Amino acid sequence: MSQWIWHFGEFEIYHNMMLHTRRMEYGHPEPPVWKVYAPEPVILFSKKGITDGGSVRITACGEYCAKVTREDGVTENYGKNRELVLQPGDYLLEIRVMNTDTFPALYVEGAVESDATWLSDDFSANLRAVGTSELFTDRDARPDVFPFAYEPVSFVSKEMVDGGVLFDFGKETFARVRLDGLNELDGLDGSDDLNELDRLDGRNGLTGDRVIVRYGESREEALDPQWAVIRFEDTPENGTLSYPAYAFRYLFVSDANAKVSAEYEYLPLPYRGSFSCEDDLINRIWKMAAYTFHLNSREFFLDGIKRDRWVWSGDAYQSLFVNHYLFFDPEIEKRTLTALGGKRPFVRHINKINDYTFLWVMSIYEYYRTYGDRTYLEQIKPQLDEVMKFCMGRADVDGFVRAREGDWIFIDWADIDREGALCGEQILYAKALECYAYLCGVLGEDAGGLNEQAQALQEKIQRYFYDDEKKVFIDSYESGRRHVTRHCNLLAYLYLPCGGEQKKEIYQRVILNDAVPQITTPYFKFFENQVHCMEGNMKYLEDSVRDYYGGMLQAGATTLFEEFDPTQKGAEHYAMYGHPYEKSLCHAWSTSPIYLFGAYLLGVQNTGVAHDTFEVRPYLGGMNCFSRKVPAPGGMNCFSGKAPAPGGMKCFSGTVPVPGGYVRVQADEASLRVTADIDGGTLWAYGKSYPLQAGVEKVIERKEGMQ
């Protein structure tokens, strides 16, 4: 079967570039603030093989010319003929494609078909396997047009206000909008009259007045002429204005006669994960998280759909985990990772943020471990090497990474002591090194002592950043302030090989300690809630979901906000970054409950590569939940012990996608039922383990209390 092919990475580079041009801010497109790469304009595609002969048909994005070298060594130039005929025997088919509008891509049918076995080169001595995608197998579906799906959405109410009309679509959506009936002359409202005018003077009965269109994630935003983030002022043609898709729930149009039609634009990904439980609020939040995540899952994983609509590596890292429990779609992960990785030369951190580069490396590890996709690993490896070379080249003589000019040490929006080498940054760097060493190992490449390097760095972090008195990690040893945050301790808990005792101290002295300032972003709640779950404290996750997200719902959310402060009221909720509506009301990093419930309540976790082994440890209350394994390069980090395990629901059920099927978990007061479609699973319940057999339901009687 023929597929569209391109030079590996160029599809993502192109769509990433275009995506980054689409951010709107206060009436104008807002250019990106980091490196955006352009596609290469000329690519050589080639295929060597043996053919029975026959005709070959060529379609390309761009101009092309084809050359065939036959078995006898004779070369024939075919120019741009769409059809060429191959003689039986060995052949080498070479097609150069150029495209300065989008990017060069190729589709070949007939005696030879374009597919992943072709090679390509951007004339950089860089002949390698082409890129392909399941999305592009049809000749007429060009890969420079991203194949979104569309379906009509309607407003649920409208009101006349400020001399115009405000449409409420009932919930957040992402839709292209067409407005009709604009600037109709007074007293003319029927088509007959317009036709009459038409005949009279050819003007179609319209004046050239400009129309204001404002999008709002909130009613207040749509009505605010100064601070609505997405807004336009345009002159209708023939009474009509059309806009590409933007995020909104409310739409204000200054022309009170405006008729609106809208089409929801989305990537048609099936929901493969599911979840429900006895608490309907949590169910509603789970569904809202799924919808929020779907809206943000497009060409790539976005941060939010209104602002920025960009691709952030730290956000994407978390999206991978959510995707594993919702869509289980490897394609969007690959696209995102390829786009973020950029091109040679790699000279600035991804999104300018040091930690985000490390999280990108960790993401590739997570991707590989989830899908076992060695082909992709081989394809991304040159850029992974380039990125790691850059990172290692910027470490100081003591092996620690510190901010260089132009670097952004993010970690989180929080009061972190950022002087000198930062603890959290070193932990992520060491983890990235560890992941890199593992991935090199998968490909049988000499990791050049990377494992040892990672280990040495991890030991050094313990030596420099662990405060033996406080028994927790400090942000900076250089500042002398010995400042403690949740952030570095959470990262240490999750990504440093800490012992059980050390983790327990961290948990007690920092995470459960109200004197340590709370995490305020859902971004870091992702890490904190994991730790609660690992510590067997499902209650914290449940409470966090009920309170934090429940608060959003009460504030009117239809998708999950970027951040939420329960002390705020009304439109205060929409403000961020110093402006009234800059908060994203539909933000991917808030959707981690999908992952957390799947991994820690349903308890399904991949423990191998592509789920060749996996565990199902549903949260049954009691003591057993403390035993947890965290996947780590080279094996598992193990945590076990017994502790009271507050929280936990009696009744819950759900499915977790795995390669080739699902794991289904169903718990009620009487029993726990688990079915896996694949082998390799182990069910843990009340301290005992049961091997799972593909397709065979395992039923465990529910017990009260500890095992």
Added chain:
Amino acid sequence: MSQWIWHFGEFEIYHNMMLHTRRMEYGHPEPPVWKVYAPEPVILFSKKGITDGGSVRITACGEYCAKVTREDGVTENYGKNRELVLQPGDYLLEIRVMNTDTFPALYVEGAVESDATWLSDDFSANLRAVGTSELFTDRDARPDVFPFAYEPVSFVSKEMVDGGVLFDFGKETFARVRLDGLNELDGLDGSDDLNELDRLDGRNGLTGDRVIVRYGESREEALDPQWAVIRFEDTPENGTLSYPAYAFRYLFVSDANAKVSAEYEYLPLPYRGSFSCEDDLINRIWKMAAYTFHLNSREFFLDGIKRDRWVWSGDAYQSLFVNHYLFFDPEIEKRTLTALGGKRPFVRHINKINDYTFLWVMSIYEYYRTYGDRTYLEQIKPQLDEVMKFCMGRADVDGFVRAREGDWIFIDWADIDREGALCGEQILYAKALECYAYLCGVLGEDAGGLNEQAQALQEKIQRYFYDDEKKVFIDSYESGRRHVTRHCNLLAYLYLPCGGEQKKEIYQRVILNDAVPQITTPYFKFFENQVHCMEGNMKYLEDSVRDYYGGMLQAGATTLFEEFDPTQKGAEHYAMYGHPYEKSLCHAWSTSPIYLFGAYLLGVQNTGVAHDTFEVRPYLGGMNCFSRKVPAPGGMNCFSGKAPAPGGMKCFSGTVPVPGGYVRVQADEASLRVTADIDGGTLWAYGKSYPLQAGVEKVIERKEGMQ
């Protein structure tokens, strides 16, 4: 004064990319065969300064947003407002521009003006001085449109042939063409009738039949349906077809009613050099060379205007020399060198040809020496470093460069022994090293022993490639064949520090030796004729021009051909590369007589930097002409001695452009008159030297015979 600004190099990268999409071959655009770089889509421009305050107006190629950081540290976002107001005091103005259609560029007027003092970054930690051009000082002249000039050109005759019409424009031109009156219905030839039809059925009286349009540098080509290189088959709209500019003398249109209008498209460069002499044939050839060179001097120096219309580094090297004696335009040289240099990472030789990379480095040296433009040297230096790092990284352990996979060792279309390390290649590599060391020195950068490295390599070339018995250089010492070509000996003569004796041997044993196969390309005639001139053999240059180019004229040339074989007849002259009309009939590399007559007959040569010293050694016959200096990094290579000097004309005159003016040389039977507009010149005549004073004519009485 405001100028358009862009990230250095991006203007050239963009126009080079577009240029490389325009080659047409047998009815389709022919994609390039080497690396073509794309412009960066997002650029940050910034300017720090002190202002009296006032309004600033912004125009951009692309979308933009502006940010001002005031003296008090407050930052104000202006978004895309075209006007912003600066308060008096220190300011930092930052404007991000994005453009995925062409390339980001910026024009700022008012209290702050965009000019060469601005900095820019492509978000690669790469903040550096912006690029500008004298061509773009007007707000409305966007730099993504190359500012060609146009003037109407008419055909001189037309004839009905093959059912269509053949227009002859009398000489080679490069013009955009508009065809009218296509597919007119029989019996309708007046506008009244057409209007009548219009009213009747709105069809404008035209049918949709396709029209064939064929361009020909020769009559035969325009009439050849199979092998005309540039040709189209299109359906007229409203009886009209329009085409961008292509090269042609003849134009065939399949519709016998076709009316043609054409506009010559050219870069309006004034001819600053001039030459005439007693031989009218030579005068005609000089003029034809000037026109040929002008046609090929566009965004960049082209190889030829029909095929390939690409930018080749070896061709460009020679074009620099011609430009110095014709347009003396530094801008086209900079554009060409910047485009050829490409971007990081530099991983393939320029045009895939090893020698062409070395010639690029040598070209930068020639550029700097001619104009003394330190600013450009600083701007191109990072890419020069990148290129040289690549070259040095590909040398073998013995220091010689050999072909690696994907390399093309060109030197010339000639029977050269290409086994192992090639003599000519090493000579050019050593010369490039020498030039690089010199240029590093100009910028006060430590050349890291490059001079010594170049010298060691040069000595090694002498040791390995000089045949002590034959007393000439051999192509390859590894093959054992000890094959002698003019090529490596010419390059040794010109670019190796050979002694006078060694050069004499080369000249006698190779260059004057008919047993050594002749040079067949004007490309290498450039080198050979220089050597004749240096040896005082002006006769060879004169004969070469009279015979070789005179032969072209007799074959009907109106511009100079890529190659010429006097044994061929008729349309045979147009064939090359295995196809009947693939020879370029307007090829830049054939224009070297402009340089050679200027440098060796008028005898004007820059001997310093930007003509701070220069010599005028008109060829006066006799013995004195043997004394020659050849500019070389670190000084001059000197050749002197006495020898009979055949050839030379009594009467000749001309001007040679120099910075800030001209040198005028006028010789007749009685006297030689020389005037220079600038100081620093030394006139040599009959073995004596005379200092030249700016603006003061020096008159020397002509003598017969030797001094």
